[in-house]
Amino acid sequence: MDNPNAHDPTPPQDNDGAFSTTRKRSHLVGANGHGRGASEPVDAAALTQALHGVEDEAQSRERTPVGSPSRKRQRIYGDRFIPTREGRDLQASFSLLPDLSSPATPSKLKKRTPHGELHFQKSKFSTVRITIPRESDSLVAEEANRTFSTLLRQEVFEGTVPQPTPPHLSPDPAFSPTSLSTTINDPSRARTPPSNHTSTSLAPASLTPSTPHKNIFTYMSPQHHRNGSTRLTPHGTPGSRRAHRGPNMDPTSELYSTSPIHFDSQRLLLSPKKTPRAVSKVPFKVLDAPDLADDFYLNLVDWGSSNNLGVGLGSCVFMWNSGTGKVTKLCDLQDDIVTSVSWIQRGSHVSIGTSKGLVQIWDAEHCRRLRTMTGHTARVGALAWNDHILSSGSRDRSILHRDVRQPDQWLRRLTGHKQEVCGLRWNADDGQLASGGNDNQLMVWEKLNANPTFRFTSHTAAVKAIAWSPHQHHLLASGGGTADRRIKFWDTKSGNCVSEIDTGSQVCNLAWSKNSNELVSTHGFSQNQIVVWKYPSMTQVASLTGHTYRVLYLAMSPDGQTVVTGAGDETLRFWKCFNKRERAGIGGEGVGSRMERLNTIR
Numbered sequence: 001m002d003n004p005n006a007h008d009p010t011p012p013q014d015n016d017g018a019f020s021t022t023r024k025r026s027h028l029v030g031a032n033g034h035g036r037g038a039s040e041p042v043d044a045a046a047l048t049q050a051l052h053g054v055e056d057e058a059q060s061r062e063r064t065p066v067g068s069p070s071r072k073r074q075r076i077y078g079d080r081f082i083p084t085r086e087g088r089d090l091q092a093s094f095s096l097l098p099d100l101s102s103p104a105t106p107s108k109l110k111k112r113t114p115h116g117e118l119h120f121q122k123s124k125f126s127t128v129r130i131t132i133p134r135e136s137d138s139l140v141a142e143e144a145n146r147t148f149s150t151l152l153r154q155e156v157f158e159g160t161v162p163q164p165t166p167p168h169l170s171p172d173p174a175f176s177p178t179s180l181s182t183t184i185n186d187p188s189r190a191r192t193p194p195s196n197h198t199s200t201s202l203a204p205a206s207l208t209p210s211t212p213h214k215n216i217f218t219y220m221s222p223q224h225h226r227n228g229s230t231r232l233t234p235h236g237t238p239g240s241r242r243a244h245r246g247p248n249m250d251p252t253s254e255l256y257s258t259s260p261i262h263f264d265s266q267r268l269l270l271s272p273k274k275t276p277r278a279v280s281k282v283p284f285k286v287l288d289a290p291d292l293a294d295d296f297y298l299n300l301v302d303w304g305s306s307n308n309l310g311v312g313l314g315s316c317v318f319m320w321n322s323g324t325g326k327v328t329k330l331c332d333l334q335d336d337i338v339t340s341v342s343w344i345q346r347g348s349h350v351s352i353g354t355s356k357g358l359v360q361i362w363d364a365e366h367c368r369r370l371r372t373m374t375g376h377t378a379r380v381g382a383l384a385w386n387d388h389i390l391s392s393g394s395r396d397r398s399i400l401h402r403d404v405r406q407p408d409q410w411l412r413r414l415t416g417h418k419q420e421v422c423g424l425r426w427n428a429d430d431g432q433l434a435s436g437g438n439d440n441q442l443m444v445w446e447k448l449n450a451n452p453t454f455r456f457t458s459h460t461a462a463v464k465a466i467a468w469s470p471h472q473h474h475l476l477a478s479g480g481g482t483a484d485r486r487i488k489f490w491d492t493k494s495g496n497c498v499s500e501i502d503t504g505s506q507v508c509n510l511a512w513s514k515n516s517n518e519l520v521s522t523h524g525f526s527q528n529q530i531v532v533w534k535y536p537s538m539t540q541v542a543s544l545t546g547h548t549y550r551v552l553y554l555a556m557s558p559d560g561q562t563v564v565t566g567a568g569d570e571t572l573r574f575w576k577c578f579n580k581r582e583r584a585g586i587g588g589e590g591v592g593s594r595m596e597r598l599n600t601i602r
Contacts, residue, residue: 143276151265158262279532279542283573287320289313294549294568296464296481296508296524297381297395297422297438301553301566302350304343308364309555309564310350311572312338317352319364322557330367331360342383345428351390353380359392361404375400375410382424384433389448391433393421399435401448416443416452427468427476432492434476436463442478444492454495460484467510469535471517479507479521487521489536501538503531508552514560515581522565524550530565532577546573 248255252263259266291314293300300312309320310330315337317330333354340353348365357376362369378395385391390402399414399421416435423436432453433445440459443452461481469475474493480486485505489498506524513519518541520532528550532541549568556563561580566572 140276143273147268147273151261151268154265154268155261277541277579279544280576281542281544283544283546283575285574287572287574289566289570289572292553292566292568292570292572294552296462296550296552297420299340299342299382299422299553300338301555301564301572302341302343303555303557303564304348304350304364305346305558306343306348306364307558308343308348309572310341310343310364311566312341312352314338317341317350317362322562328367330362330364331369339379339381340383342385344385345387351383351385351392353383353392355379357394357396359383359390359402361390371404373402373409375402375413378420381420381422382435384424384426386426386428386431386433389426391424391426393424393435393437395420397421397437399424399433399445412448412450414445414450414452416445416455417441422462423464423466423478425466425468427492430474430492432468432474434466434468434478434492436466436478438462440480440484442466442490444476444490454490454492456488456490456497458488458497459486461506465507465510465521467512467519469512469519470514471512477510477512477519479503479510482506482524487533487538499536499538505529506550508550509554511554511556511563513578514556515578518578520554520556520563520577522551522554524552528567530554530563530575530577542577544575544577547571 254263257263261269289311292311293314298312301309303309307322309322311318311320315333315335317338319328319330320326321328330350331352336358337355338352339355340351342351344350348363349370350362350364352360352362354360357374357378357380359373359376359380360369361371361373376392376394376396376398380392380394382393383390388403388405390404391399392402393399397415397417397419399417400410401412401414402408402410414435417437417439418441419438421435421437423434425434426432427434431447433447435443435445437443440457440461440463442456442459442463444454444456445451446453456478459478459480461484463478463480465477465479465487467477469477474491475498476490476492478488478490480488482505485507486500486502487507487510488500490496491498503521503523505527507521508524509522511520517535518532519535520530522530527545528547530544530551532544533539534541547565547567547569551565551567553566554563559580561576561578562574563577564572564574
């Protein structure tokens with residue numbers, strides 16, 4: 001007969017429903033009505049069994065009614081996947097939810113003004129927001145990134161590449177990376193006990209024990225250890241079992257490491273970190289300097305010992321007093337242009353170079369010109385004082401030494417450069433003069449000698465940035481232009497290059513700190529930044545930005561704490577880069593500081 005459930009949409013998996021009972025009934029009728037004849041006797045046992053089955057099914061239907069209505073939605077199982085909450089660990093899901101205070105989830109609380117953020121009302125309808133980043137956060141982030149990079153390099157490459165880790169992080173040679181380094185396939189870290197798997201590079205024998213044949217827990221007696229046995233790793237050779245049997249007693253061995261990183265990396269993470277010195281990223285003062293020339297070869301800004309800042313603007317020279325904030329116009333050359341400004345080391349005299357090749361000396365205290373000196377046939381872009389000796393470098397490729405006490409125009413002419421002289425610095429302690437030119441050459445002259453003592457030609461661009469170290473004798477720093485971008489350090493006693501670093505941009509100026517073994521450099525394209533370096537590691541202490549043109553001018557205050565930078569954007573920016581000197585009174589003003597300077601060596 002036909003199946004009565006052929007067109008029924010209900011899935012056949014449920015064997016407890018009404019349709020399974022209907023099938024059994026149909027089968028029963030078929031067995032009784034059509035399967036046997038009317039004359040055949042009915043089996044009483046089969047009939048009784050069938051009746052009991054029908055009664056059991058009826059009782060089960062009464063206990064669990066299939067068609068009874070329910071307020072809850074009945075769960076129907078089918079061949080399609082329908083996601084439900086059944087089987088989900090709600091406690092674990094709730095624990096994995098991000099915290100409201102985490103950066104990944106925006107807080108629903110009232111938004112406060114971030115730290116260091118200032119609001120200025122520009123107009124009735126607009127607001128200008130100036131954000132000042134927190135110095136401590138940026139320094140900590142930089143230090144953390146540097147530590148992570150060092151750790152990752154050390155774990156991945158180990159001793160195969162140069163490590164940027166400073167030597168002081170691992171002062172003990174016993175804990176050097178070479179003595180503790182292991183390979184990635186080091187059997188001593190992967191298996192216990194070590195297997196016979198061989199690797200191309202194994203750890204030292206003192207760190208990788210061989211498999212002992214027997215008595216693995218037999219230890220060396222302390223008496224034998226005191227008698228001079230240094231091999232603490234058990235070996236399997238028969239002749240050495242009795243003498244060298246025992247465990248590896250080295251606490252730094254990789255056998256006992258519970259950390260996924262090497263021991264030297266653990267020392268790096270656990271070593272005390274020196275708090276980085278905070279340097280303000282914003283200038284504390286900005287002055288307008290209209291007509292400040294955007295010329296790489298000029299030197300128009302200098303800070304004198306009398307705490308006066310001299311700036312050449314067009315045909316005029318202005319002075320700004322740091323103590324009072326007063327601006328004074330020193331001179332106006334009328335038919336000439338100022339190309340260089342330089343203060344004498346001690347005193348109120350300032351020298352001015354012009355585009356016509358003249359050198360003038362002025363008394364800044366009385367705003368009076370003392371004398372005008374000739375000798376150059378082109379503009380004077382560099383000036384340097386050494387007590388009463390004034391040296392001038394010109395576009396005519398020559399350097400003139402002048403004694404301001406004598407009536408002569410100049411004492412000695414130096415002709416070593418093949419192009420314009422744009423950098424000039426005296427080292428008063430060692431009596432050496434350094435000169436840099438557009439011919440990519442750096443020269444060192446001994447006192448007033450006519451021939452250079454050293455001629456350095458490794459720079460590939462103009463050398464304007466020159467600075468002598470006040471902390472170490474015969475140490476000279478020089479920086480190259482756009483095609484070079486490198487800062488080099490020279491030993492002017494032996495003539496060797498001590499070190500060098502690629503800064504990534506044009507080096508316009510260099511200046512050493514008077515209070516610490518650091519130096520500051522100014523740069524051009526592309527970031528126009530001011531960078532404070534720690535010598536000799538040459539790690540960046542701070543990188544300051546703000547100028548929109550290349551930073552061509554740099555000067556340092558008499559106390560050594562502040563630097564001023566000038567650029568073609570016609571602004572002067574004052575930065576607090578260095579701390580005070582440890583000994584009070586040195587580098588300040590007044591009679592007391594001058595007397596202490598006379599009683600101090602260097």
